[in-house]
Amino acid sequence: MNTIVLTGAVMTHPRRIAAAEAIAAKDPKGRVRVVTDPDPSGPPTALRTANPSWSCVGDDSTHHLVFQDDVLIADGFFPYAEKAAAAFPGEAVAFYEGWEGRNSGVVRLAALTGASWARALDEHVPSLALMLPAEAARGYERFAAEHGNGWPYDVVVQRFLKASGIPVRLAVPSTVDHDDVPSLAGNSTHGWRRATFFSDRAEDTFSDDCVSFPVVPYYQYGEAKCAVRHGDRWEHLDTDRYLKRVGMTAQCDAGLVAAADDGLPEPVRRHVWLTAFATGMVVRGLTTRDPDPAVADAVMDALGPGGLCEEYTGAELVGMMPRIRALALAAFAAGGDARRAPAAAQAAVPGPPDGAGxxxxxxxxxxxxxxxxxxxxxxxxxxxxxxxxxxxxxxxxxxxxxxxxxxxxxxxxxxxxxxxxxxxxxxxxxxxxxxxxxxxxxxxxxxxxxxxxxxxxxxxxxxxxxxxxxxxxxxxxxxxxxxxxxxxxxxxxxxxxxxxxxxxxxxxxxxxxxxxxxxxxxxxxxxxxxxxxxxxxxxxxxxxxxxxxxxxxxxxxxxxxxxxxxxxxxxxxxxxxxxxxxxxxxxxxxxxxxxxxxxxxxxxxxxxxxxxxxxxxxxxxxxxxxxxxxxxx
Incomplete structure (x- = not known):
């Protein structure tokens, strides 16, 4: 195995330098430096601080890790990151995925099926705690200078990795979480943000498998959606449209009608149900094993806040979370049962159209x-x-x-x-x-x-x-x-x-x-x-x-x-x-x-x-x- 030389940076604003220094101090080997915004009085943007944060990679480094300054780090994180670097030397590794993103659905599916790593959708790359091969880190600043043009930092990272042919691997569970502090980059309008599934202790061992899913249900902006793979492209469609395509609309609707009234607003109730029902279908199609109940509780607890964090305050969501979790768990079970039902009990699914028509x-x-x-x-x-x-x-x-x-x-x-x-x-x-x-x-x-x-x-x-x-x-x-x-x-x-x-x-x-x-x-x-x-x-x-x-x-x-x-x-x-x-x-x-x-x-x-x-x-x-x-x- 090649020797791993890991360096890192915490990107920060002078107003939060103490928090950044506390994050850097968590590395027992002192390899993480604090990088401050080069123009702290300029328009707020993470993109400006990202350039020096990635370019400070050490000359002898094999991998470079960049944190933002509002993170919580699991115990044992740095040895875990070194093992990931050794196991996946040519990949980008994201140690955090927020519950508000499309990739929250990827992490949810991976957790429910027992996977340790999952391949990200073609979405903005979660960049709260991201590790790149050293050569990629050295190339980021030039790409951002040529192609940044004011785009959000995580979008620029995605485009850079896409152009470089570097795949993105998501940690399951996340070993970094978002600390709920006001955003200096103008992201507070996105509301309360946390990880889809976080562990406060990094595992000593992990599998090197990386799962990828053909269908990913997710809940975002109050809408139930499914990402469906078509070759090398993803189609993002309303979940009720996807359920209609696969002949599961009647089973889904019947389950929702039978579910106990929980007092949730009707749009919330329906879209949570759709998302969790479709998730249950997908999981049951991948494995016959029931998920760990604690894992199911955790990922369904995050489903509602992720989908509603821009529509409700954190305090409102805290009050809704137990009811949303109970509804989501019931829908997840119903989706699994519907997927497991005999084919004769399911609606006929039309085959693809032929060449005529x-x-x-x-x-x-x-x-x-x-x-x-x-x-x-x-x-x-x-x-x-x-x-x-x-x-x-x-x-x-x-x-x-x-x-x-x-x-x-x-x-x-x-x-x-x-x-x-x-x-x-x-x-x-x-x-x-x-x-x-x-x-x-x-x-x-x-x-x-x-x-x-x-x-x-x-x-x-x-x-x-x-x-x-x-x-x-x-x-x-x-x-x-x-x-x-x-x-x-x-x-x-x-x-x-x-x-x-x-x-x-x-x-x-x-x-x-x-x-x-x-x-x-x-x-x-x-x-x-x-x-x-x-x-x-x-x-x-x-x-x-x-x-x-x-x-x-x-x-x-x-x-x-x-x-x-x-x-x-x-x-x-x-x-x-x-x-x-x-x-x-x-x-x-x-x-x-x-x-x-x-x-x-x-x-x-x-x-x-x-x-x-x-x-x-x-x-x-x-x-x-x-x-x-x-x-x-």
Whole structure:
């Protein structure tokens, strides 16, 4: 075994130097130094102190460990960290995972199945106590200088490790906890923060296995979610949607109805139940052993505070925790029993759609694949096709327009659709076609002539090409004009995405008095398409939106779902803004109405922009580019 040489640092602000020194003193070998903020009077950010904390790695070090200054450390931690360094020399090791993160679900599953280590989701890396190989530690400062751009410290760490190909391993249980003191980096708005599962004594021995899960239920921002792996990507969807996919909705709902009334608010009660029920299902699918009751109590005790720490105070959560724990344990048992039930007692789960049926083409591939799954959820089995092929000929194509980007364009798609004998085309267009119109609210009959604005004209040209192709081939063509799409993998050209990127990178949003906005949640988008596809094909144009906002309301949505940042009034430049659309026609003719929680969709988009690493954002300020961040769409 190679000799391990461990060094470390505690990053701190001069106001908390005594606490940092106390943490450093816990290392019996004196290898941990205190590193203070180089600009303590500057805007509060952990990112600034992280650079010198990582770059102070010793010349002969093999590993470097950085703590933040608000931690509690388990007894025996430093020998434990040395053993981890020796066992996993090329990995990042996170000794803490907070109960408010997506990875809380990973730690919960690992603890309930008896694992000592778990592979992190593709989320911001928990950086309260993080150990890196020395060479990685030496490279962090340069990466952060080139790519930090104001992003949160844990997001920069995630992107650095992703770019470096270094996997992240989570300790189970955590051997570091968060000390509940006010955050100097502006994180107090996230509420009471502790570990999902903490032990105050580090184990003398541990397994070197590292578990990874195909499905991870978690509770965050008051919402029950599941992360579902699709190849090398994760889909984050509402837990009730996941339960519907696997045929467990009836069992889950019946269990909740039968559960004793505990006086919890109904949304809390339902989402806690959903999370714990799905956790029980997943655990029972992985092992037949019952978990240690003490472990189950501990991880379910943390479930409620993790999901609700931004909605309730610590004092309120302390009062709710016993009831939430009891409810979660009952739901966990019910989920395990439902998973263990004979197959005949479970609802039939539809198999994946075959190559025929509905093909989703165009747009961003990840968004198109996501939309196909959502259409399938809505009863319209669909698959994503990067391009149409004769041997997988669908009867219907849903094409996502994107006239401003390279990719599978309309002309190519139409030529392939004609060869494949496609019987119906639905073109997913944009409200941008109305940009520059002089109406306050546009109905589907506008525009009646080619628009003057260049972006509006690009959308018009694609619509016209589809209609002309339909007339020439006798194929029904329908057009849906969507408001700014909000959700994971959604286009990043819109105002909300731009403002979210500004918020994440500590830039003020520039608001223009008098503007109004519409958005469409990505799930409402799928449901609107499904409603149109369920009806007979007929030539029609429909406007589709989920909600409308005044300018400052929209800025609040961006700040509240990304990072709380100020906004300021910008001068009116005369650049045309996209007007509102009337959306009554699609409801009148198909019965579709928006039903998604748009704040949920906005939150999902904000997290995707920050945490779910994707090539068009890593290494830049965002897919829209730094220049676009300095002027609003």
């Amino acid at each position: 509905i093909a989703v083409t165009g747009g961003d591939p990840a968004f198109a694949a996501q939309l196909a799954r959502l259409l399938t959820d809505a009863g319209r089995p669909a698959t994503h096709h990067p391009r149409l092929e004769r041997n997988r000929a669908p009867h219907t194509v849903v094409h996502l327009g994107r006239p401003y980007d390279d990719g599978y364009g309309v002309s190519e798609m139409l030529a392939d659709a004609e060869k494949a004998g496609v019987e119906r085309l639905v073109y997913a267009g944009s409200a941008e076609i109305y940009r520059g119109a002089d109406q306050d609210e546009c109905a589907e009959e506008a525009p009646s002539a080619p628009p003057r604005h260049a972006e509006a004209r690009a959308w018009w040209d694609e619509e016209e090409e589809c209609r002309s192709w339909g007339a020439a081939t006798g194929t029904p063509v329908q057009v849906l004009r969507f408001a700014e799409i909000v959700g994971p993998h959604a286009p990043t050209r819109g105002v909300l995405a731009t403002w979210m990127l500004r918020a994440w990178t500590r830039r003020t949003a520039l608001v223009v008095a008098g503007r109004r906005h519409q958005i469409v949640d990505y799930r409402d988008m799928a449901d609107a398409l499904a409603a149109v596809l369920a009806a007979p094909a007929r030539p029609a144009v429909y406007n589709v939106a989920s909600a409308r906002f005044e300018e400052t309301e929209f800025a609040e949505l961006a700040a509240g779902t990304a990072r709380r940042t100020p906004y300021e009034q910008a001068p009116v430049t005369g650049e045309p803004h996209t007007p509102l659309m009337s959306t009554g026609l699609i409801t009148a003719e198909t019965g579709w109405r928006p039903s998604a929680q748009v704040r949920n969709g906005a939150r999902a988009q904000a997290q995707w922009l920050a945490c779910d690493t994707h090539d068009d954002i890593v290494g830049t300020v965002g897919a829209v580019g730094a220049a676009r961040l300095d002027s609003d769409a």
